[in-house]
Structure formats: structure tokens, C-alpha cells
Amino acid sequence: PHAEFAELRAWALAKLLWNPDQDVEALYADFFSGYYGPAAKLVRTYFDELHALVTPTEHVLRIWSPMTSAWYTDEFFSRAARLWAEAEQLVENQPAYRYNVRMSAIPVLYARVVRWPKMDVRHVWRDGALRPEGVDPEYAALARELLARIEEGKITHVSESSERHQAFLALLQGRSEGFTPRVVAGAGLTAGVVPQMGGRVASLARGDGPSFLHADAGGVDCAPNAASMTSREEEPYFVAKAEPASLALVRDVHHRYRIRRTVAATEQGLRVESAVTSSRVQPDTVRPVLRVALDLGDAAGVAARVGDGEWQKLTVPEDQVFTAASLRGRELAGQDVLIASAATGRGVRVRLPNTPIERALLFCDTRLGAVRLAVLASAQPLPGRGTLAFPLILTPLDPVSGVPAIPVAKQHEPKRVVIEECLINLGRPGAWGELVADPDAEDGFAAKLFNTHYEWCLQWPIEPRWFQPGAKYKARVRLRVAKSDREGEAFWAGVYDSAKKTGHGQIQPKTSEVRDGYQWYDVAAWTPEDKQYVWVGPGRFDKQGGKPSAIEAVYVDRLEFTRAD
Structure with missing residues (x-):
């Protein structure tokens, strides 16, 4: 309702169905006067100026015309906002007219929000909630007003999809007020769950103690299929059932499956289960990634142990602010993984799901103060209409006994950044490439990367906090090319700035120029900044002409950035 003068359209069409020969202008005048009262003149001015935008023949309005079309100018929307504000003032003491004006102004509010320039928004845990940072105050005010009017008008859809509607509301809330978690408490544990932010568990404490989870780093979540092991789920979940000691959330992935996440405080610990139910008749495949971000009080040196095995130490080198390592152990399914800080003695025991696990990685980020565990389950079939469940059980421990001493650097400098392949976003997994075991990789x-395309399918967005601001870095990639008997391009790689729409270096060697096995290839030297990314793709070939690629595949091991000084 209320969009595109819906009430006017319905009224005018109904009148014209009775008598198609009526004067449309007279109908318009009758409607505006009766529906908006004293505000009719201002609303009609907006109506006419809106239609004037598409009067030039080159301004063709189509169903997918973006809000940022060149003929949608900032000046038009600024004036439109003033017209609607003045119209509301004229009917301030006339509730029926005021309601009609406020509802009819929603499209302008919506357009101003959607047209807003991209902001670098992040959510931080503050005062027991996830609060937004980096939001323009004017945008936040618009978002709050739009949310208020959507609630006032009892609007259930801003688009055809209820999922997109809820996602849009979550976006507005996340960029205005933030999210207060739903509390799950029992068995001496208290957890905070944020349905609107990917259904993540943002906090976990014993009683009134400090949280063992790092909300800023993602808390606890699960993705049935993920482009990378560290990407975060952002799509909103809906509360299906709430009890004091448990919470059930659901999210539908359109025409594919439903995810039901259950968070329960039990005597064994906090149980977080993600169950995936296929909505298809035909079988599907899922490759879940389960992620846990911990706040152990220190991230410079941690120890991890799988089952009753030996402690594995992980320290951040002094020339880095971030590092990652695979957890050792052949069989991880159903095992307990104990992760503890050597400095604080705080730790969490994580029981992994009893499902085949391909790998588990531990990440230490000294800038954020977070320790993250990412678990990649093996690809497994999901039967038509069938269900697969992936439970985690988290038990906070303080102190953890027997944690080995770990010498750590007194300070860390971002002179070197190493990015493993699992941290790099892979576009269209299964179609453009896949993560595979490779004994030759470090x-x-x-x-x-498959030889069926030459897309920039592997992309790593620059994470500014891992670099020295304003410093120049050299980027290189470690990869190997599986050659064919054909000559041509082996691969290409580069750095692209999406904000400035320009590149900062690119290489594209021929197959004759690459050696066998894993090799390091210099890509670019530049100053890393936000909104840039490093990319890698298979070599180009004449795909449209039906000619095959000159390679069988490209295997990417890691990226490395070193300070140019």
C-alpha cells in the first residue's frame, strides 16, 4: 500500500471503469482535494514534478530502473522532502489527512535511504547490544523515520518477497539503533542471540561474568554454504519459538532450503544447532562452515587441543597483527576442541558436530583481540525434503588447567600479512572453483580454479586494520598451474579499487612463462586502502569462439603482503 500513489490509482481506475470518457484531470482534482485536504496543492506539485522527470523521451522508466538513475537528482529529492514536510505541517491537527500525507511520503523516504552513498558500517558490542558505527547521523534519522512510518501504516511488504522485506527492516534497524539480543539463560549460562544479524550468538557468559564470545568478530554462526571460512552470515532470522532457556530461529533460502537454528542453555554447555531442511524434491549438496569468535582476554598467543591430544601453540609473529593455522588431528568429527589463552587462562571447549570435517582453522587477530575457530565440513548430500543438522556445544572455562606457557612478542607491527586460500572469497563455488586438499600447498x-572460465573468481577485500595506514606494500601470490598441451594465458591477478574504479597493478603470464609446481608471483606494489581487493582468475581464452583454455586448473595456496620499506 501507499507506494506510487496506489490509492489514487485504484480510485481513478474504478471511476474510469464506470465511465472511461471522464476528464482525468477533474478526477485528479477531486481525489487530491478529498484525500489530502489542505495539503492537496503541495502534494499535487510533487505529483506533477515527479512525472516531469520522465517527460523527456530518453528518460525511459522500466521495472528495474535504479533509484540512482541520472535523471533522479539529489535536487529533486531534496525538494520532494521539503514539499512533503510542508504538506504534513498544513494538516498537523487533522489526523485523517495527516495520516494520508505521512503514508504517501514513504516512497520519498525510501528513495532517499536507498540512494544514500555507501558507508563503511560496522557493529560493535556496546552496553549489551550491537551498536552501529560509521553511520551518517542524517541517514540514521531517515532510517528511524522510515521504520516508524512502516510500523504506523502496518506495512508488511516493501517488495514482493517477505524475506527481502524483513532484510530491509533489519538493515534500517542495524544502521539506526542497532540490535538488542534475545536472552537465553539456564544452567548457569547466559547467552545473547541476535536474530537480525544472521541469527548469531553474540555473547556467552557464566552468570554475570564477562562474555567468552567476541561479538565484533561474529560470535557464533553457521552457513550451509559459504564463499569463505571467515565471511559472516548477515541475513535475518525470525523467532519461531522462545523459552527462557532456549530460542528457535528460522530463515528461508528462497527455493532451496530452510535453516532452523536452536540455541539452548544445557548442563553440558550452550548448544547451538543449525538444521538445514531441503525445500526441493531433488537432492542438493551442502558444505557447512561453522564459526566461533572468542574473547579470551588476549589473542597474541593461544593453545588448542583436539580431544586428549597434544597442545598446539599459535602465536602472532612480531611482524604481523594476524595469523592463522590449521588444527592438527586426522579425525575431528565429534571431537572436543579446547582453546585457551596462555596469558589469561580463559578458554572455551567446543564440541564439533559428528559429521565429516574437511578442516578446522584457528585465527588470532591482535588488532581486534579475537580468536576465531572456523570449521569446514565436507560436502555432503542433502536429500530432497531431507534434513541435516550441525550442532555445536560451547562450554566456557575459567581457568583452564595445564595450558602451556607461550612466549609472545611485546608488540606487533603490520609489516607482513599472510592470507590463506580459505580466507579468500571464492565466487560461485562448485561452478568456478572449489577448495581442495593439496599436499603440495604449505x-x-x-x-x-576451473578452466571453464576466466572470471576474477578469487577475491580478497583489503582489511585495513591488518595494514599500516598510508604505507606501501608489495603483494604476491603463491600458486601452481596445471598446464595442458596448449599454449596460452596461464592465469591473471591484480589489485582493483572499487571506489576509484581503477586498478593498481596486474599480471597475466603465458603458460610458457610459468614453472611447474608452486611458485611465488609478484602482483603489485601500492598503498592498501578500504574498498580495494586482490583478485586471481584462470587465464583468458576464446570461450565464445569455442576454443579451450590453455590450462587444466590453477591452484592458489596463499597471498602475502610485505611492507615495501
Whole structure:
């Protein structure tokens, strides 16, 4: 309702169905006067100026015309906002007219929000809630007003999809007020769950103690299929059932499956289960990633142990602010993984799901103060209408006994950044490439890029906090090319700035120029900034002409950035 003068359209069409020969202008005048009262003249001015935008023949309005079309100017929307504000003032003491004006102004509010320039928004845990940072105050005010009017008008859809409607509301709330978590408490544990932010568990404490989870780093979540092991789920979930000691959330992935996440405080610990139910008749495949971000009080040196095995130490080198390592252990399914800080003694025991697990990685981020565990389950079939469940059980421990001493650097400088292949976003997994075991890779795994395309399918967005601001870095990639008997391009790689729409270096060697096995290739030297990314793709070939690629595949092991000084 209320969009595109819906009430006027319905009224005018109804009148014209009775008598198609009526004067449309007279109908308009009758409607505006009766529906908006004293505000009719201002609303009609907006109506006419809106239609004037598409009077030039070159301004063709189509169903997918973006809000940012060149003929939609900032000046038009600024004037439109003033007209609607003045119209509301004229009917301030006339409730029926005021309601009609406020509802009819919603499209302008919506357009101003959607047209807003991109902001670098992040959510931080503050005062027991996830609060937004980096939001323009004017945008936040618009978002709050739009939310208020949507509630006032009892509007259930801003688009055809209820999922997109809820996602849009979550976006507005997340960029205005933030999110207060739903509390799950029992068995001496208290957890905070944020349905609107990917259904993540943002906090976990014993009683009134400090949280063992790092909300800023993502808390606890699960993705049935993820482009990378560290990307975060952002799509909103809906509360299906709430009890004091448990919470059930659901999210539908359109025409594919439903995810039901259950968070329960039990005597064994906090149980977080993600169950995936296929909405298709035909079988599907899922490759879940389960992620846990911990706040142990210190991230410079941690120890991890799988089951009753030996402690594995992980320290951040002094020339880095971030590092990652694979957890050792052949069989991880159903195992307990104990992660503890050597400095604080705080730790969490994580029981993994009893499902085949391909790998588990531990990440230490000294800038954020977070320790993250990412678990990649093996690809497994999901039967038509069938269900697969992936439970985690988290038990906070303080102190953890027997944690080995770990010497750590007194300070850390971002002179070097190493990015494993699992941290790099892979576009269209299964179609453009996949993560595979590779004994020749340094950590035993690589991103395999298929020879069926030459897209920039492997992309790592620059994470500014891991670099020295304003410093120049050299980027290189470690990869190997599986050659064919044909000559041509082996791969290409580069750095692209999406804000400035320009590149900062690119390489595209021929197959004759690359050696066998894993090799390091210099990509670019530049100053890393936000909104840039490093990309890698298979070599180009004449795909449209039906000619095959000159390679069988490209295997990417890691990226490395070193300070140019």
C-alpha cells in the first residue's frame, strides 16, 4: 500500500471503469482535494514534478530502473522532502489527512535511504547490544523515520518477497539503533542471540561474568554454504519459538532450503544447532562452515587441543597483527576442541558436530583481540525434503588447567600479512572453483580454479586494520598451474579499487612463462586502502569462439603482503 500513489490509482481506475470518457484531470482534482485536504496543492506539485522527470523521451522508466538513475537528482529529492514536510505541517491537527500525507511520503523516504552513498558500517558490542558505527547521523534519522512510518501504516511488504522485506527492516534497524539480543539463560549460562544479524550468538557468559564470545568478530554462526571460512552470515532470522532457556530461529533460502537454528542453555554447555531442511524434491549438496569468535582476554598467543591430544601453540609473529593455522588431528568429527589463552587462562571447549570435517582453522587477530575457530565440513548430500543438522556445544572455562606457557612478542607491527586460500572469497563455488586438499600447498589445502572460465573468481577485500595506514606494500601470490598441451594465458591477478574504479597493478603470464609446481608471483606494489581487493582468475581464452583454455586448473595456496620499506 501507499507506494506510487496506489490509492489514487485504484480510485481513478474504478471511476474510469464506470465511465472511461471522464476528464482525468477533474478526477485528479477531486481525489487530491478529498484525500489530502489542505495539503492537496503541495502534494499535487510533487505529483506533477515527479512525472516531469520522465517527460523527456530518453528518460525511459522500466521495472528495474535504479533509484540512482541520472535523471533522479539529489535536487529533486531534496525538494520532494521539503514539499512533503510542508504538506504534513498544513494538516498537523487533522489526523485523517495527516495520516494520508505521512503514508504517501514513504516512497520519498525510501528513495532517499536507498540512494544514500555507501558507508563503511560496522557493529560493535556496546552496553549489551550491537551498536552501529560509521553511520551518517542524517541517514540514521531517515532510517528511524522510515521504520516508524512502516510500523504506523502496518506495512508488511516493501517488495514482493517477505524475506527481502524483513532484510530491509533489519538493515534500517542495524544502521539506526542497532540490535538488542534475545536472552537465553539456564544452567548457569547466559547467552545473547541476535536474530537480525544472521541469527548469531553474540555473547556467552557464566552468570554475570564477562562474555567468552567476541561479538565484533561474529560470535557464533553457521552457513550451509559459504564463499569463505571467515565471511559472516548477515541475513535475518525470525523467532519461531522462545523459552527462557532456549530460542528457535528460522530463515528461508528462497527455493532451496530452510535453516532452523536452536540455541539452548544445557548442563553440558550452550548448544547451538543449525538444521538445514531441503525445500526441493531433488537432492542438493551442502558444505557447512561453522564459526566461533572468542574473547579470551588476549589473542597474541593461544593453545588448542583436539580431544586428549597434544597442545598446539599459535602465536602472532612480531611482524604481523594476524595469523592463522590449521588444527592438527586426522579425525575431528565429534571431537572436543579446547582453546585457551596462555596469558589469561580463559578458554572455551567446543564440541564439533559428528559429521565429516574437511578442516578446522584457528585465527588470532591482535588488532581486534579475537580468536576465531572456523570449521569446514565436507560436502555432503542433502536429500530432497531431507534434513541435516550441525550442532555445536560451547562450554566456557575459567581457568583452564595445564595450558602451556607461550612466549609472545611485546608488540606487533603490520609489516607482513599472510592470507590463506580459505580466507579468500571464492565466487560461485562448485561452478568456478572449489577448495581442495593439496599436499603440495604449505597448509595442505588450495583453492582450485576451473578452466571453464576466466572470471576474477578469487577475491580478497583489503582489511585495513591488518595494514599500516598510508604505507606501501608489495603483494604476491603463491600458486601452481596445471598446464595442458596448449599454449596460452596461464592465469591473471591484480589489485582493483572499487571506489576509484581503477586498478593498481596486474599480471597475466603465458603458460610458457610459468614453472611447474608452486611458485611465488609478484602482483603489485601500492598503498592498501578500504574498498580495494586482490583478485586471481584462470587465464583468458576464446570461450565464445569455442576454443579451450590453455590450462587444466590453477591452484592458489596463499597471498602475502610485505611492507615495501
